[in-house]
Amino acid sequence: MSLEQTQDQALAAGKAAKWPLIVWTLYVAAFVTFGVTMLAGAILAHLKRPQLEGTLASSHMTYAICTLWVTAVVAAFGLAAPFDFAGMVLIPLTLWQLLRIIRGFLRAVDARPIDKPYGLF
Numbered sequence: 001m002s003l004e005q006t007q008d009q010a011l012a013a014g015k016a017a018k019w020p021l022i023v024w025t026l027y028v029a030a031f032v033t034f035g036v037t038m039l040a041g042a043i044l045a046h047l048k049r050p051q052l053e054g055t056l057a058s059s060h061m062t063y064a065i066c067t068l069w070v071t072a073v074v075a076a077f078g079l080a081a082p083f084d085f086a087g088m089v090l091i092p093l094t095l096w097q098l099l100r101i102i103r104g105f106l107r108a109v110d111a112r113p114i115d116k117p118y119g120l121f
Helices: 003-033 036-048 056-080 083-109
Strands: none
Touching: 003 036, 003 056, 003 083, 036 056, 056 083
16 A cells, blocks of 8 residues: 555545534534524534444444434324423433433544444433
């Protein structure tokens, strides 16, 4: 392998490493924007996942997409529930979501993949 190929691979890995950080930052901002930036982050994850296939960033994109869909389904259930039951659904959902976002962000900063991107935890 030549030096030029090695430099090209390092450059590609560096570019791939920024996308999980961008997605997780959008997910964190969702707590202030009432979920709007989470939707933007999930769209970005859907668009970038095929390009990032084979890199550690791919597992982050899958994890972020799963986080959005589980959040959407459980939030819809919680919002449709009677008022006193909604808090019992939405508060644990928010904590679960926050834990996943922190875990994803920290693993992205450390340049580590998500072990089980389709898992709930």
